[in-house]
Structure formats: C-alpha cells, structure tokens
Amino acid sequence: MADNHNKFIVENLEVNYDDFRALKGIDMVIKENAVTSIIGPSGCGKSTFLRTFNRMNDLIPNVTTSGTISKDGNDIKKIDIVDLRKSVGMIFQRPNPFPKSIFDNIAYGPRAHGLKSMVELSQIVERSLRRAVLWEEVKDTLDKSALALSGGQQQRLCIARALAVEPDVLLMDEPASALDPISTLKIEELIQQLKQEYTVIIVTHNMQQAARASDYTAFFNMDQDRAGYLVEFGETAKVFTFPEKKLTEDYISGRFG
Amino acid sequence: MTLDVDSIVAKAKSKRNLTRQNIFQLLGYGLVWLCGLAALAMVFWIIGYVLSQGLQVINLKFLTTRPAGGVSGEGGMSTTIVTTLYLVILTIVIATPLGVGAAIYLVEYAGHASRESKLIAFLVKAARTGVEILAGVPSIIFGLFGFALFVLYLKLGFSLLSASLSGAALVLPTIIRTSEEALLTVPRAYRMGSLSLGATKWHTIFNIVLPTAMPGIVTGVVLSVGRIIAETAIFWVTLGGSYHLPKSIMNSGRSMALHVYMLASETRAFDKAMGTAAILILTIILLNLSINILSRRLTSRLTGNK
Numbered sequence: 001m002a003d004n005h006n007k008f009i010v011e012n013l014e015v016n017y018d019d020f021r022a023l024k025g026i027d028m029v030i031k032e033n034a035v036t037s038i039i040g041p042s043g044c045g046k047s048t049f050l051r052t053f054n055r056m057n058d059l060i061p062n063v064t065t066s067g068t069i070s071k072d073g074n075d076i077k078k079i080d081i082v083d084l085r086k087s088v089g090m091i092f093q094r095p096n097p098f099p100k101s102i103f104d105n106i107a108y109g110p111r112a113h114g115l116k117s118m119v120e121l122s123q124i125v126e127r128s129l130r131r132a133v134l135w136e137e138v139k140d141t142l143d144k145s146a147l148a149l150s151g152g153q154q155q156r157l158c159i160a161r162a163l164a165v166e167p168d169v170l171l172m173d174e175p176a177s178a179l180d181p182i183s184t185l186k187i188e189e190l191i192q193q194l195k196q197e198y199t200v201i202i203v204t205h206n207m208q209q210a211a212r213a214s215d216y217t218a219f220f221n222m223d224q225d226r227a228g229y230l231v232e233f234g235e236t237a238k239v240f241t242f243p244e245k246k247l248t249e250d251y252i253s254g255r256f257g
Numbered sequence: 258m259t260l261d262v263d264s265i266v267a268k269a270k271s272k273r274n275l276t277r278q279n280i281f282q283l284l285g286y287g288l289v290w291l292c293g294l295a296a297l298a299m300v301f302w303i304i305g306y307v308l309s310q311g312l313q314v315i316n317l318k319f320l321t322t323r324p325a326g327g328v329s330g331e332g333g334m335s336t337t338i339v340t341t342l343y344l345v346i347l348t349i350v351i352a353t354p355l356g357v358g359a360a361i362y363l364v365e366y367a368g369h370a371s372r373e374s375k376l377i378a379f380l381v382k383a384a385r386t387g388v389e390i391l392a393g394v395p396s397i398i399f400g401l402f403g404f405a406l407f408v409l410y411l412k413l414g415f416s417l418l419s420a421s422l423s424g425a426a427l428v429l430p431t432i433i434r435t436s437e438e439a440l441l442t443v444p445r446a447y448r449m450g451s452l453s454l455g456a457t458k459w460h461t462i463f464n465i466v467l468p469t470a471m472p473g474i475v476t477g478v479v480l481s482v483g484r485i486i487a488e489t490a491i492f493w494v495t496l497g498g499s500y501h502l503p504k505s506i507m508n509s510g511r512s513m514a515l516h517v518y519m520l521a522s523e524t525r526a527f528d529k530a531m532g533t534a535a536i537l538i539l540t541i542i543l544l545n546l547s548i549n550i551l552s553r554r555l556t557s558r559l560t561g562n563k
Contacts, residue, residue, distance in 0.1 A: 054453060061372050085455035092453075100467055112456035112464070139286035145558075158450070165454055 003033040006200045007169060008053065011112075013067035015048055015057065021227040022048045026067070028233055029216060035191060035200040037210040037236065040220030041256070045228025046203045050171050051222070053201065054088040055081060071169075086113065089162030091172040093152035097146035097161070102138050105146045105157060109165035124164050132160035133190055154181025170194060172202040175187065176209065188213045207252055211240050219248045279376060304538055311535025314528045317547030322537075324500040324516065330526025334533050336502045340510035341526035343417055343503060344424065344496070345485050352425035353478055356466075359384075363433075364440040365453045365462055399427040400491035408495055415497025415509040427488065428481035437478065439473025472555040479548045483541055489514045513537045 403423025
C-alpha cells in the first residue's frame with residue numbers, strides 16, 4: 001500500500017477566515033485507492049481541510065487559502081473548478097438528497113455536464129446505485145421522491161449521486177454521524193468497497209470508525225492560537241498502536257477531545 | 258381524629274379559588290369564541306349580501322353581453338371579464354420575471370457583491386428598504402405615477418399596456434418579497450450538494466433552488482393576481498374605462514372591479530354593479546382555493562408525501 005501513487009500532495013497549506021487562522025503549515029500526502037481518515041477534536045479545522053480538496057471553501061466569503069495542493073501533479077488552483085469538482089466528489093455530514101425523484105437525483109450531475117440521452121442516463125443511474133449498494137432497495141421506485149428514503153438510504157443515494165459524475169476521489173465529512181449504527185455499518189462496508197476504485201478521504205469524530213475503516217490516519221489538533229495543525233500522520237495501524245506523539249496517544253485513548 | 262381547622266380552611270379556600278379560576282376560564286373561552294364568530298359572521302354577511310343581491314341579475318345573458326354604456330348602465334359584463342383576464346395575464350407576464358429575477362439577485366448574488374464593494378452594499382440595502390416601503394404605498398399613488406409616466410409622458414394613453422405596467426409596479430414588491438422568502442427557505446445543503454457535483458451556480462439556481470422555492474413563488478404570483486383583479490383606483494387612471502373589448506394592448510378597457518365602481522358611481526344600475534361584484538367575489542374565492550390546492554400539490558410533489 002505504501003507504494004501507491006500519491007493522489008494529492010499538500011504543501012504548507014494555510015487557510016484563513018478573515019483574520020482568523022483556521023489551518024497552518026500542513027504538509028501531507030494522500031495515497032491513491034486508500035482510505036485516509038482525518039481525526040481530531042472539534043474546531044481543529046478537519047472539515048475546512050477536507051473542503052480545500054474540491055475548493056468548496058471558495059464559496060465561503062472571506063476565506064483565503066495559501067500553500068499548494070496538487071492532484072496527480074497538477075496544482076488544483078489551476079484546474080478548472082467544474083473539472084475539479086467532477087473528479088473530487090463530496091459527501092456531506094447530513095444526507096442532502098435534492099427534492100427530486102431518486103432517478104433525477106443520480107442523473108443530476110451528468111445532466112449538469114450536458115448529458116441528455118435517456119439510455120445513457122439510465123445506465124449511469126443503475127451503475128451508480130449498484131456501486132453504492134442501493135440498487136436492490138430502490139430499483140422499483142426510481143420515480144419516487146428521494147426524500148421518502150430512510151436516512152441511511154439517503155446517504156447512500158448521495159454517494160451514488162457523487163459517483164455518477166465519475167470522480168476518482170471521494171471526500172466524506174462525517175458521513176455517518178447522523179445515522180443509526182446499522183446504517184453506519186453499511187456505509188463503512190461501502191467505503192471498503194469503494195477504495196478499490198476511488199481515493200477516499202474521510203473526516204470522522206468516531207475513533208473506532210477511523211481505526212476500522214481507514215488505511216491512513218491524520219490527527220489534527222488545535223494550537224494555542226486556535227489554528228488547526230497536523231500532529232501526526234501515518235498508517236492507521238501504526239498511529240493507533242504506536243503513536244509517535246504523546247498528544248496522539250492521549251487523544252486516541254480518550255484522555256481529551 | 259382531631260380536627261385540623263387550618264387545613265379545612267385552606268381546602269375551602271383553594272376550592273373557592275378553583276371555582277373562580279374555572280369561571281374566568283369559561284368567560285375567556287366564551288369571549289374568544291364570540292370574537293371568532295363575529296369576524297366570521299362579518300365575512301359571511303358581506304359575501305352573502307353581495308351574492309344574494311348580485312345573483313338576482315346574473316344569468317347567461319348578463320355574462321355574455323357587453324355593457325351598453327351610458328347613464329342607464331344597461332347591458333351585461335362580458336367585455337369586463339375578458340379585459341380583466343387580459344389585464345391579469347399582461348401584468349403577471351411583466352411583473353413575474355422582474356420580481357423573481359430581483360429576488361434571485363438579492364438572495365443569491367447581493368450578499369457576495371456587497372462584500373466586494375461598498376457602493377453595491379449601499380444600493381442593495383436601498384433596494385431592500387425600497388421594496389419594503391413600496392409594499393405599503395396606496396395603489397392610487399402607483400396609479401398617478403403610471404398616469405404621469407406611461408399615459409402622458411411615454412404617450413401610451415389609457416391602455417392595457419399602461420395599466421399593466423402600472424399594475425406590475427404595484428405587485429412587484431409582493432412578488433419580490435414572497436420570492437425572496439421562498440428562496441431563503443431553500444436549504445444551503447441543496448446548493449452545496451449541487452455545486453459539489455461540479456454544477457455551475459447558474460445551473461444550481463435554475464435546477465435546484467428555483468424548483469424548490471416554486472410553491473412560495475407561485476403563492477406570491479397568485480396573490481398578485483388577486484390584487485390585480487381587486488384593484489380599482491390604479492386602473493381608473495391608467496386603463497381608462499372603455500366598455501369595448503380591447504383589440505390590442507394599446508386600447509383602453511374596463512376591468513370587473515372598475516366596472517363595479519363605474520356602475521355604482523355613474524349610473525342608476527346598482528343591481529348590475531352588485532351582479533358584477535358577485536362575480537368578482539366568486540373569482541377571488543376560487544383563486545384563493547386554487548392557491549391552497551396548487552401549493553399543496555407542488556409541495557407534496559417535492560417531498561414525495563402523497
């Protein structure tokens with residue numbers, strides 16, 4: 001796994017909200033076809049960090065980002081925003097299906113990029129739903145509103161919706177925190193399947209989830225000046241069993257956070 | 258068993274308090290009921306009176322012949338029905354794109370633009386305040402404005418076009434405000450979801466935000482339709498009052514409300530005025546019912562609750 005291609009290289013990343021520094025001095029590598037989890041106490045900038053990968057922070061006024069993130073060797077600031085977001089999908093904390101039918105939810109992305117053929121759209125919808133392990137549950141009700149699905153199904157629908165635009169990276173911001181334990185388990189199983197084809201970066205509050213579901217773990221903490229920084233990064237097995245830093249050990253053993 | 262005098266007295270007192278509370282409760286309840294009944298009775302009385310008076314003259318002939326004109330007020334009301342329809346359609350066609358467009362700008366773009374420049378921030382604030390103030394301006398003021406600008410200055414004369422432009426100015430604040438509120442209720446998560454898929458802001462607004470806000474926007478538009486049907490003064494000074502059927506948007510005409518006013522004030526045909534008023538009230542009632550049904554349909558289609 002260590003030989004995997006470097007999907008992202010993050011160098012000296014810093015994010016500011018007006019005068020407030022949210023993240024500072026982050027250097028990190030994200031491996032291809034692996035799950036990288038980001039853990040850390042509330043307010044340490046995990047979600048902000050995640051949003052830098054598809055430049056969703058650009059939508060928040062007064063956010064400035066410095067340093068570089070390169071994806072497959074290209075600076076993401078120089079990639080067209082539409083192309084970047086097509087290739088870097090995002091799953092949010094709360095399932096956010098659109099108030100449309102299941103079919104129209106999945107077809108939304110491809111349609112936004114100009115695909116009109118119903119035959120192709122149907123194929124994409126089926127393929128995406130199968131990949132998100134939702135097809136069997138919804139194949140007879142594709143014209144029903146997505147809002148009628150259960151929370152866990154909605155989240156898998158959102159994953160399928162992201163997969164429909166053929167990304168190679170999936171960003172997940174605490175994707176299971178609003179779900180019940182069984183739905184959470186399904187999402188975790190799904191993540192394991194997805195990493196065969198996709199690079200997954202997942203922010204989580206749940207230490208067990210990070211330990212179970214990820215190959216690499218990055219531990220973020222908040223510094224004295226309240227800016228988030230990277231404390232430790234490495235293979236999950238190592239970070240959880242032999243952490244290099246005392247702070248990491250304290251956090252994962254539940255002594256703070 | 259010893260007699261505990263204090264506790265007996267306390268019990269009696271609390272019982273008395275309880276009865277007193279119950280009486281107040283009943284009185285209050287009765288009063289609230291009475292107020293409700295009075296309000297309802299008032300509404301039913303007015304509607305009932307107009308309908309019972311009006312229905313006496315309403316028949317197929319009344320609905321299908323045009324007003325004869327003159328002081329007698331003879332004839333039917335056919336052209337006023339058609340003119341009202343023309344007026345409503347033309348006004349809504351002018352006002353809806355402008356109003357919804359303005360609301361989209363205020364909700365989706367103004368915030369960002371205001372941060373970029375102080376001048377824009379000031380203009381946006383002025384626009385918001387302007388909309389608030391315009392919503393409270395009496396309709397005759399819009400009428401005089403329309404008369405001065407469209408009828409005289411732009412030489413459009415008393416015409417459907419002058420009336421519709423003035424009417425559009427009148428209902429614009431309503432449409433802007435209801436659309437703005439509807440757009441604001443669309444969850445940010447929908448916009449984020451769409452943008453994260455690589456959709457542009459424009460695509461997101463047209464395919465996610467507007468459809469989701471549609472029930473609210475439609476409600477605003479239908480309320481405006483009701484306003485146009487009901488307004489009199491503003492159209493008196495812009496639409497003129499010709500009882501002929503307008504052949505183009507440059508012709509003068511007479512809406513139903515205007516017809517009621519003119520019959521009642523300038524002719525002896527008070528019964529005909531009542532008949533027209535009855536049709537007017539029925540139209541408004543039907544319109545309000547249709548708002549309910551329409552917005553419920555739209556909402557259930559969005560949420561999937563059938």
